[in-house]
Amino acid sequence: MVDMKQLQALFGGTFDPVHYGHLKPVEALANLIGLSKVTIMPNNVPPHRPQPEANSQQRKTMVELAIADKPLFTLDERELMRNEPSYSADTLQAWRQESGEKAPLAFIIGQDSLLTFHSWHRYDTILDNCHLIVCRRPGYALTMSEEAHQRWLDAHLTTRVEDLHTLPAGKIYLAETPWFDISATQIRQRLAHDEPCDDLLPAAVLEYIHQQGLYR
Numbered sequence: 001m002v003d004m005k006q007l008q009a010l011f012g013g014t015f016d017p018v019h020y021g022h023l024k025p026v027e028a029l030a031n032l033i034g035l036s037k038v039t040i041m042p043n044n045v046p047p048h049r050p051q052p053e054a055n056s057q058q059r060k061t062m063v064e065l066a067i068a069d070k071p072l073f074t075l076d077e078r079e080l081m082r083n084e085p086s087y088s089a090d091t092l093q094a095w096r097q098e099s100g101e102k103a104p105l106a107f108i109i110g111q112d113s114l115l116t117f118h119s120w121h122r123y124d125t126i127l128d129n130c131h132l133i134v135c136r137r138p139g140y141a142l143t144m145s146e147e148a149h150q151r152w153l154d155a156h157l158t159t160r161v162e163d164l165h166t167l168p169a170g171k172i173y174l175a176e177t178p179w180f181d182i183s184a185t186q187i188r189q190r191l192a193h194d195e196p197c198d199d200l201l202p203a204a205v206l207e208y209i210h211q212q213g214l215y216r
């Protein structure tokens with residue numbers, strides 16, 4: 001009997017702002033594979049990349065508002081509160097050290113992130129520390145653009161949910177989550193043009209954005 005309570009999942013991102021394209025696929029994923037908790041960890045963006053428009057405190061508050069009525073999610077502020085940039089590889093390594101060798105851990109990403117995964121800082125260490133669970137995202141290829149990357153993907157793929165719950169790390173699972181054609185970029189652009197965004201993110205987050213005068 002597989003213990004479905006063991007698998008811990010982390011969901012990182014910039015969340016500038018958090019939206020339904022983040023929340024809904026992960027809620028569906030939790031039902032599909034049996035996840036009882038997902039930790040959302042907003043990141044600090046490295047200085048050489050475009051900076052978020054909302055500051056750390058605002059991104060944190062938006063996540064708090066978005067998950068207030070969703071017990072599946074918790075917020076981890078550790079990357080946000082750090083002054084230096086955070087790399088997923090380092091965070092996942094620290095998480096492994098805290099959790100012990102045997103705990104099944106997973107990092108949730110969208111399909112777009114899988115396609116650029118090989119450009120991430122120390123990407124090759126990530127599967128040593130956790131599984132990757134990939135949510136579908138419309139508009140992104142389902143296969144890797146380079147043959148070597150596709151071979152890497154094929155070598156790690158699993159279709160067995162039990163693998164995620166019983167093995168500590170090392171598998172990639174392509175989850176059949178519903179597609180949501182929503183991005184933070186699109187929301188920022190719509191808000192800058194005074195266009196409605198009610199279907200794209202929770203009302204409490206939208207209210208906060210207006211109250212703070214963000215993305216204008």
Ligand code: ATP
Pocket residue numbers: 012013014015016020021022025108109110111112113135136137138180181182183184185186
């Ligand atoms: P931006 O438009 O500013 O680049 P984003 O909407 O892609 O932002 P991020 O905070 O960069 O949001 O994404 C965090 C994680 O959520 C990433 O792994 C990304 O792939 C995933 N994600 C974001 N939007 C979706 C979506 N609509 N469907 C599935 N996954 C998504």
